[in-house]
Amino acid sequence: MDRYHLTRSLNSDGYDLSIVECDIHDPALIPVLTELDLHSYTEPTFSRYTLGGLMRFGRLFLIKADTLVIGACHTFRNFDDPEEVVIFNMALRPGWRGHGLGTRLLSGVIEKLKEHGVKRIVLAVASNNHRAIAVYRAKFGFVSVDLLGNEFNNGQEYHLMRLELA
């Protein structure tokens, strides 16, 4: 575990940062993840039911500062290609963004997915989400493989991005 200091943090003691793979269903996380989601998007991504289902049958990864959940990444396998994992959602609490922690979280997720034998990762990201695209493309080498014109029936264009894991 790393001792992590935010660049402009007033907390001189820093935080213990950890990336946690949740392979146990924990309903107590549902309000935590709901709050994180509502701080991240103007429309909710999840209900308690989708979160419960994703936690039990998909795979959830958390990034924690000490014991506080500061971010989450929700994944599941692609039904048509079980060697491919979908990153359905990844978000950090607002105050923790822009400090390299999304990159840390995704790096940890990729390492753990490799250990599970996953060969490819795919995700959809809004074309105007330049920060997220920068993380996926520049930090990890995700490639845009398609442009999705109206994937979620909201008139928003999305990049379908894929990463082949060596």
Ligand SMILES: CC(C)(COP(=O)(O)OP(=O)(O)OC[C@H]1O[C@@H](n2cnc3c(N)ncnc32)[C@H](O)[C@@H]1OP(=O)(O)O)[C@@H](O)C(=O)NCCC(=O)NCCS
């Ligand atoms: C997307 C998210 C997880 C990224 O995590 P993060 O900790 O903020 O990102 P990092 O600090 O690790 O990296 C961001 C990189 O993007 C770059 N960046 C930021 N804004 C950018 C912009 N407008 N255009 C291009 N690059 C940009 C930063 O410079 C940084 O790269 P650097 O380290 O080389 O300077 C986080 O910002 C978040 O939770 N956003 C809201 C939810 C969301 O949009 N999730 C993605 C849905 S697919």
